Each structure stands twice: as C-alpha cells, then as structure tokens.
Amino acid sequence: MQIDEGAAVGTSAPSKAVRDFEAGLVRRKVLVYVCQLAFGVFFLAFWQWASGRLIDPFFVSSPSAVFGKIYTWLLNGELVRHLSITLYATAIGFLIGSAIGFALGLLFGKFAFLAEVLDPYITALYSIPKLALAPLFIIWFGIGIESKIAVSASIVFFVVFLNTFSGVREVNPIYIHATQIMGASQWGVMRTVIIPSATAWVITGLKVSVPYALVGTVIGEFMSANRGIGFIIAQATGLFDTNSVFAGILILAVVGAIINGLLKVTEGWLLRWRS
Amino acid sequence: MPEAAIRIEQVDKRYVGRGREVVALDHVSLTIEEGEFVAFVGPSGCGKSTLLNMIAGIIPMTSGEIVHEGRQVASINRRVGYLTQADSVLPWRTVERNISLPLEYRGVPSTERQKRVEEMLALVDLRGFGKAFPKELSGGMRKRVALAQMLAYEPKTLLMDEPFGALDAQLKLVMQQQLLRIWQEHKKTIVFVTHDLAEAIALASRVVVFSGRPGRIKYIEQIDIPYPRDVFKVRFLPQFEAAYDNLWRELSPEIAKGEDL
Incomplete structure (x- = not known):
C-alpha cells in the first residue's frame, strides 16, 4: 500500500464507502468461519453415523x-x-x-x-x-x-x-x-x-x-x-x-x-x- | 593553501574479465574544494559512477590515488554520505530507526539519537512519520528518509549517484530545492552524478563532462549563477542557456559515440 505525498497515515475518519467495504470483508470472514465449523460438524456426524452402519468400528x-x-x-x-x-x-x-x-x-x-x-x-x-x-x-x-x-x-x-x-x-x-x-x-x-x-x-x-x-x-x-x-x-x-x-x-x-x-x-x- | 576536500590523482580503473580488459577510467585527475557542488555528467558507462564509488571506497582503483579530507581512500570511506538512485532505506526498520542507524553504529547514546532524529525529520519535512515503515511512504518520502539518514551523522562530503533519477519531474524539483537549501545551510561538499544536464546546471557550481569509454574528463564548465538559486526559475536565465549550450556541445558527440558501439 502506498500513501500519497502529504497524506498522513490514517488521519481523517473513513468514508461510508470505506466502512461498507470493511464491513463486507468482516462478513466474508465470519462466513468462512461458520462454514469451516459446519464442515467439521458434518464430518464428525457422518463418521459417527457411518461407524457401525457402513464400516465396522473395529477399523474406523x-x-x-x-x-x-x-x-x-x-x-x-x-x-x-x-x-x-x-x-x-x-x-x-x-x-x-x-x-x-x-x-x-x-x-x-x-x-x-x-x-x-x-x-x-x-x-x-x-x-x-x-x-x-x-x-x-x-x-x-x-x-x-x-x-x-x-x-x-x-x-x-x-x-x-x-x-x-x-x-x-x-x-x-x-x-x-x-x-x-x-x-x-x-x-x-x-x-x-x-x-x-x-x-x-x-x-x-x-x-x-x-x-x-x-x-x-x-x-x-x-x-x-x-x-x-x-x-x-x-x-x-x-x-x-x-x-x-x-x-x-x-x-x-x-x-x-x-x-x-x-x-x-x-x-x-x-x-x-x-x- | 588548505587541503582540498577531494583530490583525485591519476586514477585508473580497468575491469578484467574473461578474455578482455575494459578501461573504465583513464588517468583521471580532479580537485574538488571544500564547499563545492560538483556535478559529473557523461554518457552511460563513462565511469562517472565508478569514480564516485571509488571516492566512497566501495570499488578499488587499479592505480592512482584519491585523498579525501587529507586521508587516502583505501577501504570503505566512513566520512562521506552516500545516496544512490536505488532505495537504500532498510524496509524492516521504521523511519526513525532508519535515521538513527548511522548514530547507532557510531555508539551515540539513545537520548541524543532521539533528539537528532527529531531534528532530521524536521529538516526533511517528515515530522509525524517517525513510526511509519518505509512501505507506507511514497518514493519521494523514502528518498527524504535516505537523505535524513545520510545527514544524521553530519558527513562533510555528500556523494550522490542520480539520487532523484527515479522520481517524477515535479518531485525532482522539490527535492533539488531541498538539497540546495541543505547544502548552503550546512556547508557541505557535494559530488553529484547525473545524466540530466539541466539538473547539473541548476544545482552545481561546476559541471564536469566525462567522455565515453575510456572515461576521461573532457571538459569542465563553471556555472556562474549566484546562490541561492531557484531550481525552477534558473532555467530561464541567460547564463543557464549559455552553460547548457557549451555543455551540450561537448557532451553530444560522446553520447553519439556511445550509440555507435
């Protein structure tokens, strides 16, 4: 990131567009976390379900x-x-x-x-x-x-x-x-x-x-x-x-x-x- | 007679490579007085940067000698300031830690360092940027950090190799003006390598023209425009035009010669 000559590092308050943009980034991050968690839960649930039904628990x-x-x-x-x-x-x-x-x-x-x-x-x-x-x-x-x-x-x-x-x-x-x-x-x-x-x-x-x-x-x-x-x-x-x-x-x-x-x-x- | 700031005596530089030998500088002699602002101009590969690097002690000479402030230059010359076109500001240090670097090397106590850094930031108009990392600054600001770093330990001689070459035209003028001010206020001796004739005339009190390979001093023009100069207005003075004419007459055949090779 480059800042123009004369413009101090982050002085003025961010504009609405900047705030919207940052909020968008946060939303995306949250969505990623939620999906990661959901994937983990799904995987464990499937494992639990499959064990004893599809495969012998002795192996898995x-x-x-x-x-x-x-x-x-x-x-x-x-x-x-x-x-x-x-x-x-x-x-x-x-x-x-x-x-x-x-x-x-x-x-x-x-x-x-x-x-x-x-x-x-x-x-x-x-x-x-x-x-x-x-x-x-x-x-x-x-x-x-x-x-x-x-x-x-x-x-x-x-x-x-x-x-x-x-x-x-x-x-x-x-x-x-x-x-x-x-x-x-x-x-x-x-x-x-x-x-x-x-x-x-x-x-x-x-x-x-x-x-x-x-x-x-x-x-x-x-x-x-x-x-x-x-x-x-x-x-x-x-x-x-x-x-x-x-x-x-x-x-x-x-x-x-x-x-x-x-x-x-x-x-x-x-x-x-x-x- | 007082000792000259820099005395270059019959300096020769030959590069020996596989199966060939290139003469970069051929018996160059030049005396630079204390407080002078000397510009080196010449075609690419004429050895002007090589000579500057030899004054800095980075490149050894094949024969001849350079005496700086009464001492022969034999290894890295720590009594000069050195600024090149390349970005030499350390990216992993903040602006203030960059400026205090030469003081750190010299064992200056930290309270004194801080004081000096503040002075330097003010000198190059970078107050308030001490805590910033170089990546957060523009090219021109980084150049000013390098300038402040170089001035922090107060070398009397500044060696500059196309320092403003990478900057845009307007910014270049601003930096040139700033450099002239510092040169006058702090009584430095400056050797300034450039390929920009206008820059050389606007800044220097003496312009040295180098010939193409092998590098020799071909011509020296005294610039009689009184200081303080305005780097922008100076272009419209008759002395500027006259100097430009003379220098271009000497320089242009050298550049043409270089193109023929």
Missing part, C-alpha cells in the same frame, strides 16, 4: 469412542504425561536444530568459498531421508528422550539451514554498502542488515519445519520409547485398539494446527514491515 472407531478415550486420558493424567514428553522433545529438537541451522546458514552465506566446497556433501546429506537416521540415533542416544530430540533436530536443522543460507545470499548488496558507509562494522551489517533481511526466509523455514519436528519425535517414539503420543499409537496398534490410535492421531493433528497458528501470528508480527 467413532468420534464418541475417540473423544471418550481422550476424556479418560485427560482425567487419569495419561494425556498430560504423554503429550508433555512429545511436546518437550519436539520443542527441544526444534530449538537445537534451528539454532544450529541458523548459525551455520549465516556462516555459509557469509563465506561463499566454504559453501562452494561443501555444497555436494550438503546436498548428499540433505538427500538422506532423516527418518533413516532414527535407528542410529537410538543406538547413540538410547531409547530415552534424547534420541527423539536428535531425530527432530536433524530434520529441522536442514530446513532452517538451507533457508537461512538462501536468505543471506539474497540480501541486496546496496543495503550492505550503504550501511558500511554509514559506519557499520562487520557485526553491525550482520545485525542490522543480513539477519533482518534473511528473517523472511528463516521464518518460512521454521514454519515448514515445526510439523517435521513433530513428525520426527513421533517416529522416534514409534520405534522405541516408553512414553509419548507416538508410543501410545504404536502400543495401541499392537493391541488392535483403534480407539486409542485415532485418539492419538487426533491429538497430534490438533497440536500441529495450534503450533502452526501460533507461528503464523509470529510471522505476521515479525514481517509487519512487508507489504
């Missing part, structure tokens, strides 16, 4: 059974116990992976020669399905939380690293020259130009990698663990307890959606300077 469970299961877990503390460990591993893995990825991304972006030398190795490492490393991490770090952290960190690392790297290379050299002449030191340029300029890329990387971090943790828990949502799902699968499997999946879906929503808000705030 049913919303009432699933919510009942979650309610039971909530009451007996199982939900908090397992969810907290999964979230904790995800968060720590995410923090470690993104911190290392960000730092190395800056370093490689700054030293083009180093980046060129290591490029084929990075591409090769990147091509490895990170989940294939999970068994190795279990050998190295044991079946405790450390191996799950390692899996999710290794996934997050690459996404953030590659995004930061691209972000640093995309920095407009005009900004670098201009700030150097204004008196910026190497660190000054890094702090005031390179890092903020790369933020858009890094945020995108972070947004993409959070669900991956969750996936990494849960896969780790599938393979070997004694706690966590992934563990619940794996254990229930072994017992053909589809109610618990669906309950676990639903919890993961909700958690993923919440995390993504939070990231979107953060992104909007951090990138508020963009059009």
Whole structure:
C-alpha cells in the first residue's frame, strides 16, 4: 500500500464507502468461519453415523469412542504425561536444530568459498531421508528422550539451514554498502542488515519445519520409547485398539494446527514491515 | 593553501574479465574544494559512477590515488554520505530507526539519537512519520528518509549517484530545492552524478563532462549563477542557456559515440 505525498497515515475518519467495504470483508470472514465449523460438524456426524452402519468400528472407531478415550486420558493424567514428553522433545529438537541451522546458514552465506566446497556433501546429506537416521540415533542416544530430540533436530536443522543460507545470499548488496558507509562494522551489517533481511526466509523455514519436528519425535517414539503420543499409537496398534490410535492421531493433528497458528501470528508480527 | 576536500590523482580503473580488459577510467585527475557542488555528467558507462564509488571506497582503483579530507581512500570511506538512485532505506526498520542507524553504529547514546532524529525529520519535512515503515511512504518520502539518514551523522562530503533519477519531474524539483537549501545551510561538499544536464546546471557550481569509454574528463564548465538559486526559475536565465549550450556541445558527440558501439 502506498500513501500519497502529504497524506498522513490514517488521519481523517473513513468514508461510508470505506466502512461498507470493511464491513463486507468482516462478513466474508465470519462466513468462512461458520462454514469451516459446519464442515467439521458434518464430518464428525457422518463418521459417527457411518461407524457401525457402513464400516465396522473395529477399523474406523467413532468420534464418541475417540473423544471418550481422550476424556479418560485427560482425567487419569495419561494425556498430560504423554503429550508433555512429545511436546518437550519436539520443542527441544526444534530449538537445537534451528539454532544450529541458523548459525551455520549465516556462516555459509557469509563465506561463499566454504559453501562452494561443501555444497555436494550438503546436498548428499540433505538427500538422506532423516527418518533413516532414527535407528542410529537410538543406538547413540538410547531409547530415552534424547534420541527423539536428535531425530527432530536433524530434520529441522536442514530446513532452517538451507533457508537461512538462501536468505543471506539474497540480501541486496546496496543495503550492505550503504550501511558500511554509514559506519557499520562487520557485526553491525550482520545485525542490522543480513539477519533482518534473511528473517523472511528463516521464518518460512521454521514454519515448514515445526510439523517435521513433530513428525520426527513421533517416529522416534514409534520405534522405541516408553512414553509419548507416538508410543501410545504404536502400543495401541499392537493391541488392535483403534480407539486409542485415532485418539492419538487426533491429538497430534490438533497440536500441529495450534503450533502452526501460533507461528503464523509470529510471522505476521515479525514481517509487519512487508507489504 | 588548505587541503582540498577531494583530490583525485591519476586514477585508473580497468575491469578484467574473461578474455578482455575494459578501461573504465583513464588517468583521471580532479580537485574538488571544500564547499563545492560538483556535478559529473557523461554518457552511460563513462565511469562517472565508478569514480564516485571509488571516492566512497566501495570499488578499488587499479592505480592512482584519491585523498579525501587529507586521508587516502583505501577501504570503505566512513566520512562521506552516500545516496544512490536505488532505495537504500532498510524496509524492516521504521523511519526513525532508519535515521538513527548511522548514530547507532557510531555508539551515540539513545537520548541524543532521539533528539537528532527529531531534528532530521524536521529538516526533511517528515515530522509525524517517525513510526511509519518505509512501505507506507511514497518514493519521494523514502528518498527524504535516505537523505535524513545520510545527514544524521553530519558527513562533510555528500556523494550522490542520480539520487532523484527515479522520481517524477515535479518531485525532482522539490527535492533539488531541498538539497540546495541543505547544502548552503550546512556547508557541505557535494559530488553529484547525473545524466540530466539541466539538473547539473541548476544545482552545481561546476559541471564536469566525462567522455565515453575510456572515461576521461573532457571538459569542465563553471556555472556562474549566484546562490541561492531557484531550481525552477534558473532555467530561464541567460547564463543557464549559455552553460547548457557549451555543455551540450561537448557532451553530444560522446553520447553519439556511445550509440555507435
């Protein structure tokens, strides 16, 4: 949005046309929310109806059974116990992976020669399905939380690293020259130009990698663990307890959606300077 | 005799590429006195921007030397202000945080920074816009932010590379007038690169014409129109016309030469 020379930022009261236009936007937004809610209700209702009528509940469970299961877990503390460990591993893995990825991304972006030398190795490492490393991490770090952290960190690392790297290379050299002449030191340029300029890329990387971090943790828990949502799902699968499997999946879906929503808000705030 | 603001001595610039060597500047010498307003004009690729960038220390020279305020320019020159056609205002910082940027780099305490930012906003007529992000401003306003940012740390020498090139004709006049006022009130030395002959004559006390490749100084015209000038009315003065004639006579064959290449 551009404002004409002389016109101050939002001074006079909006005209009727502007108010009508804004009211229209609000109405549309409300309509979207209502339809989203309606779709969810319809889906659950159909699932409930179909379960036992069209398909055996043994395979697809049913919303009432699933919510009942979650309610039971909530009451007996199982939900908090397992969810907290999964979230904790995800968060720590995410923090470690993104911190290392960000730092190395800056370093490689700054030293083009180093980046060129290591490029084929990075591409090769990147091509490895990170989940294939999970068994190795279990050998190295044991079946405790450390191996799950390692899996999710290794996934997050690459996404953030590659995004930061691209972000640093995309920095407009005009900004670098201009700030150097204004008196910026190497660190000054890094702090005031390179890092903020790369933020858009890094945020995108972070947004993409959070669900991956969750996936990494849960896969780790599938393979070997004694706690966590992934563990619940794996254990229930072994017992053909589809109610618990669906309950676990639903919890993961909700958690993923919440995390993504939070990231979107953060992104909007951090990138508020963009059009 | 006091040291000149900028002394350019036998400066040479050759670009070496794959299988060829281009001479951008060929033994250029020029002395710019303190408080002068010098404009560089010439065909595209004549090396006028290259020379400006060498005074700023962004581009190294092949041989020769440039002495600015008594010191030889060997790396980034932090004692100049630098403004180009490109939008160099940082989009992720608000107007006031952009203007205070050079002060931040210089370790000026924050209360003093705030005071200085207010002064600068007043100087470029942007009071009340301190909290706005650059995207909320027009092109002309962003240019004024860049100007304020450059003036905030009080460099005595301003290097400007077609700073108003992207602005529309009317806005350009307004900015030119503002620049002249600042130049006179704050006693700056200005080196101003432009391809607009009228702009060069309206602003500068001396206009330097560069020849096409290899870049050399071909001709220098002293503009005898007294300051303060009105950038719009100055066009109708006989001295303006005479200067325009002289400069165009020198410049036009260079431009034609460039077209033949």
